[in-house]
Amino acid sequence: MIEVKNLSKQFKAPTEEKGLFGFKKKPFWAVKELNFKIKKGTVASILGPNGCGKTTTLRMIAGMLTPSKGTAFVDSVDVRKDKQTVKSKIGYMTNNTALYDRLNVIETIKFFAELNQLSEEVYMPRAEKLFTQLDMNKYLLKRVADLSTGMKQ
DSSP: OEEEEEEEEEEEEEEEEEETTEEEEEEEEEEEEEEEEEOTTOOOOOOOOTTSSHHHHHHHHTTSSOOSEEEEEETTEETTTOHHHHHHHOOOOOSOOOOOTTSBHHHHHHHHHHHTTOOHHHHHHHHHHHHHHTTOGGGTTSBGGGSOHHHHO
8 A cells, every 4th residue: 555644745946036055946845745645556646737746646656756745655664664675665767777888688677676686586486487477588588678678668
């Protein structure tokens, strides 16, 4: 379950007014006092116009951005107190894949597994099962640069 309680994020944006060291900055709320619950197994989406705080909200829930106020819980784990555990429980995919084009798919899986301190005994069976279920074994030795955006995601 994901629970969001009074989740808020404040940024400082440059104004047109110049100060001694460049433009003065004025605080603004990208997200202010957001509350919701999403039960486990529920498919949900966040909709809204550009600049309304969708990405900021998701980045806070995923532990990639620290809230200014409030918090979010992923399976009862507080994102403010234990970002690493939250990151291990949630997947976050942007349209920018940030993958290394020169690596093949299996090298990419190994790289990110090791980055997240997963042993080969843990990640390889998971990867093999997933690639078999998705009928994607033929892509394991392909370079990331040769994959479509959808395949990269």
